[in-house]
Amino acid sequence: MDSVHSQHISVMPDEVLNYLQPSPGGHYIDGTAGGGGHTAAILERSAPEGRVLGIDTDEQALDRVRERLSEYVRNGRLVLVHGNFADLTTIARQTGFTSVQGVLLDLGFSSDQMDNPQRGFSFSADGPLDMRLDRTRPVSAADLVNSASEQELADIFWRYGEERRSRQIARRIVNAREKGAITRTTQLAALVAAGVPFKPGTIHPATRVFQALRIAVNQELEQLTVALPSILDILNTQTINGMRGEGIGRMAVIAFHSLEDRIVKEFMRQEAKDCICPPRTPVCICGHKARLRILTPRPLTPTEQEVEQNPRARSAKLRVAEAVATDNR
Template identity: 35%
Template sequence: MIKTAETYHVPVLLSESVDGLNIRPDGIYVDVTFGGGGHSREILSRLSGGGHLYSFDQDADAEQNIHGIGGERRQLDNFTFVRSNFRYLRNWMRYYGVAHIDGLLADLGVSSHHFDDETRGFSFRFDAPLDMRMNKRAGQTAADVLNNYEEEALANLFYIYGELKNSRRIAAAVIAARRQKAILTTNDFQAVVEPFFRREREKKEMAKLFQALRIEVNHEMDALREMLLSATGLLRPGGRLSVITYHSLEDRIVKNVIKAGNPEGKVQQDFFGRIETPFRLVNSKVIVPTQEEQEGNPRSRSAKLRIAEKKTNERR
């Protein structure tokens, strides 16, 4: 079922994340996670005729929500949709002749639409083909991963991306099961791994497994690293980075880039022992949704917003 823009995805921390960009009406901004268009719509409402917004999404379903941007004609003139993975941010900005941007917003993770679409295989609530590709046009599926990866590779991805301590036992069970028949659907996969989870933690652990597969299929961590490094180079002094994360893996990368200027968090110091980083924190503590937002939008419960500003005295 393809949802409308209004139900495709409820934007998380909408006001807080867009306020954090400190928008200049004539500035150039990027929303690298268009989804249902909620954040993009809010950014556009704050731009004048001289401003422009570039919004990225690799999912063809999200592209159907462009009409939801609506509003005055000048808003459409101020808007460019880029159907691409945000890891290619630098290339696309070069293509459009954009040397510097004034702000970038990213609402990471998976949209409500992906979890609720019964055909995509993102959720264990439905029996569906194990696909999990954000971009349905290319790349390997989750079924490809489960049926083709070596045991050690499976164990590593379950441990690193799913943070599951029994990853080796699960990987061994997958190998044994696929010798009997291919693992092609979400139900096939659940039948293999359910014995490893206690009943009271089954849903939480299953969610971690599905997260691990999704991250691997879409190369999410590599894409995030590349996007953040591109954003660091594109942001003009005083430009803002506003990023919403949902799990520790992506949050650690964002925190490292802001703190040290690189995804690994390798700190460099100047002659006086001061940490050299291109950013300064705008919010010293992460911003989290209000209790009211969490109750109205369960997806927001694990959300963390970090806002940083490009330093004007950046050292090279």
């Protein structure tokens, strides 16, 4: 373990708690336990009996959470699983979290991962070009950079980085790797930045390429797309004691770039509709029933004060939706 203590500052903690409204005895899933900050806050708010299933794809992150929140692990209120939120249904079933009051996904990577040069996420320090959130997975960023075709690399940079110079950068990588494998973060960053005038106040020319590679290596968009519908199957849909809304499951997702936020937005909009037939279909033939009610018509963003204290929060967008009560259907 590189550091026992997490350096990660949780994003929008108050907003997450205000919307998830953890209550004593509730069951919650934190699909991205990370530094354990949100998990800890949910456990505190749901005392004395609330339970949390914490999942992370990074074993190192999970070790830190286990250490930080050992008391909750011991008393059975926190269950930690190394896994991918794309396998949420299976993990939830195996751990008995089959009907929950809240699910949180705080997407992407933590400061612990970003700031550790050995993980290869950042070009500001030299390190191996790795970028795997889950180090048990076989393909690293270096594998991709050194084996994908020029076209595949250009597609990755264009689709996941919205990089306008995608072809040019892919060509440069392919030419460079003929002379020797590209294995270091700074090597790749220098290659991408070569010949591009870097204007102060603008983002570093390698930023988009690094984002794109990270998304591709970890199949981030695919996993999110699989995870979202599976959350619907485990959100509680029964009211408690007939109280309006009480106990009904809520899902909260924090996205950090437009590609993932778009997936979350479209998913929630689709699941909040009673009919998803193509426009101008005279009578509904899809039989689709709304399973969600959107609680944030516009995504919530961090306050200026939060961004000042934690600049990494600046691009965060939080969307929350509530399961539709079965008795309302």
